[in-house]
Amino acid sequence: MSKRGRANLATTLNKEEQLKIDKDGLDVLADIHRYAQEGFAAIDPGDFIRFKWYGIYQQKPKTDPYFMMRVKIPGGMLNYEQAVTVAQLANDFGRGLADVTTRQAIQYHWLQIEHMPEIFDRLAKVGMSPIQACGDVVRNVISSPVAGLDAQELFDVRDLVLQVEQLFLSNKEFSNLPRKFKISIAADPRDLGHPEINDLALVPALLGDEAGYHVLVGGGLSAKPFLAKNLGIFLRQEEALDVIKAVVTIFRDHGYREKRSHARVKFLMADWGPEKFLEHVEAVTGKTYTRGGVRQTTEWNGAYLYGVHPQKQAGLNFVGLSLPVGRISGDILLELARLAKKYGNGDLRTTNTQNIIIPNVADENVEALLAEPLLQTFTAKPNTFIGHAVSCTGNEFCNLALVETKERMKSIANYLDETFPNFDTPIRLHVNGCPNSCGQQQIADIGLAGALVRIDGKMQDAFDISIGGGLGADAKFNRKVVLKVKGDEVQFAIEAIVRYYEQNREAGESFRSFANRVEDDAVKAAVAAAQQARA
Ligand code: HEM
Numbered sequence: 001m002s003k004r005g006r007a008n009l010a011t012t013l014n015k016e017e018q019l020k021i022d023k024d025g026l027d028v029l030a031d032i033h034r035y036a037q038e039g040f041a042a043i044d045p046g047d048f049i050r051f052k053w054y055g056i057y058q059q060k061p062k063t064d065p066y067f068m069m070r071v072k073i074p075g076g077m078l079n080y081e082q083a084v085t086v087a088q089l090a091n092d093f094g095r096g097l098a099d100v101t102t103r104q105a106i107q108y109h110w111l112q113i114e115h116m117p118e119i120f121d122r123l124a125k126v127g128m129s130p131i132q133a134c135g136d137v138v139r140n141v142i143s144s145p146v147a148g149l150d151a152q153e154l155f156d157v158r159d160l161v162l163q164v165e166q167l168f169l170s171n172k173e174f175s176n177l178p179r180k181f182k183i184s185i186a187a188d189p190r191d192l193g194h195p196e197i198n199d200l201a202l203v204p205a206l207l208g209d210e211a212g213y214h215v216l217v218g219g220g221l222s223a224k225p226f227l228a229k230n231l232g233i234f235l236r237q238e239e240a241l242d243v244i245k246a247v248v249t250i251f252r253d254h255g256y257r258e259k260r261s262h263a264r265v266k267f268l269m270a271d272w273g274p275e276k277f278l279e280h281v282e283a284v285t286g287k288t289y290t291r292g293g294v295r296q297t298t299e300w301n302g303a304y305l306y307g308v309h310p311q312k313q314a315g316l317n318f319v320g321l322s323l324p325v326g327r328i329s330g331d332i333l334l335e336l337a338r339l340a341k342k343y344g345n346g347d348l349r350t351t352n353t354q355n356i357i358i359p360n361v362a363d364e365n366v367e368a369l370l371a372e373p374l375l376q377t378f379t380a381k382p383n384t385f386i387g388h389a390v391s392c393t394g395n396e397f398c399n400l401a402l403v404e405t406k407e408r409m410k411s412i413a414n415y416l417d418e419t420f421p422n423f424d425t426p427i428r429l430h431v432n433g434c435p436n437s438c439g440q441q442q443i444a445d446i447g448l449a450g451a452l453v454r455i456d457g458k459m460q461d462a463f464d465i466s467i468g469g470g471l472g473a474d475a476k477f478n479r480k481v482v483l484k485v486k487g488d489e490v491q492f493a494i495e496a497i498v499r500y501y502e503q504n505r506e507a508g509e510s511f512r513s514f515a516n517r518v519e520d521d522a523v524k525a526a527v528a529a530a531q532q533a534r535a
């Protein structure tokens, strides 16, 4: 088999494929150092795309000399020195902003090319890097944010998460994939690692009393979302690294390179199916894997872990805190690090719900931690709606965005919390600023997808509203029910949907079950009636 995807290069290539052949994404490092000396104006247009291999994206507008940068945090595991460095870099170079992302990473804004070498150096000193946080490579490996701490997990996956990160990091064998590749590894039965929306996910399984994995391949969101499919094997823990490498190899060599919108491994899986995919895996590794095993999965809770939870280590607890829509400042992160050191062991965990966890808090320290001033704002017991609100970057910084998202989501969630105080059931709200789905709107109870409408000759923010998504055993994407609601009216439309749920649910029925039971027309009618009443 030819290396690095050359197998299918005979077909028409898209622009990015040609750029990668001309110069590998990883080879742009020397140029970044040169541009840091020469300045923004010297940057070759093709290198803007290659910058992604070092986690660097152009910020909006592209003509301005500012960049976003994503820094990887494998499994969301940050130690004290790392958290302090991440926070100080935000303050020194990123106007104080640090966004926790939907894949446990941190995203900076406002960086300038001149500062990149120092940012790389300071991250490297604490064992961190932005390398391959973006680009056509294996991205940040995500996990359960409480891996190694949680009494419910079958076993500890942290070593494997770090081994996978090391295997692919700056590895030229895998630096030219057809598209990005997202991996989730967790042995948690609540599916805290959002397995079905990753390109490759390992989830916990049992064969008799042996604990290992099931392997899911081909999930992903964007405009055409797919749920990952189970290859049907019981993977022993010691076999995991080889199989992960094989799946990425297959994607590299057989993935589609003609159209960027048809390049993720989900399209290969859709054509091949899991049986053929498994044949290829076994051909690459030269092994035959045991069939069967039983996936271990309990109710999916959306990966929300607020409050105080006893760890499997006796006498210790992890404390889940809310960071509304993932936006914090360097100063807040510094304070979180200080509290983690004072009350825990200095570690922090970022979550894929854009929140944070302070682990390893001794029983006797819990009360004092909860009484800290910072925790009165970034609380362990957030209001229902703001505590379950996720947002992509949106048009504040993203060149692809149609609409603003983070402030919009905060105001919608705060409005709902005022309207339905102490609402008894979590309703997960996600918003995307365009169809790319960085805010994962398809897995939301109520998802918002940004669109534009022309009103009185002017384009204005609007949102399509979808309901009923979720992962876990009954994984399913939500479905669009109400189209193009004006931005400043969307909170009223959601209020009508929540009220309709409140008045018509069965005892104990979750929003997700309700949404999948009721007819679209009934939901549309509830929204229309509320709109008329306001007119
Ligand atoms: C400049 C533009 C973009 C920005 C600012 C942006 C931002 C983000 C961020 C912050 C995340 C969380 C990622 C992480 O932690 O690793 C993310 C994830 C994601 N992005 Fe983007 N992104 C951009 C472009 C795109 C494009 C072009 C696509 C698709 C064509 C896309 C699709 C996604 C998807 C599907 C996720 C994933 C959620 C998941 O799998 O869990 N993004 N993006």
Ligand code: SF4
Binding pocket: 392, 393, 394, 395, 398, 399, 400, 401, 402, 432, 433, 434, 435, 436, 437, 438, 439
């Ligand atoms: S969903 Fe669209 S608008 Fe939001 S960050 Fe991703 S690419 Fe940008």
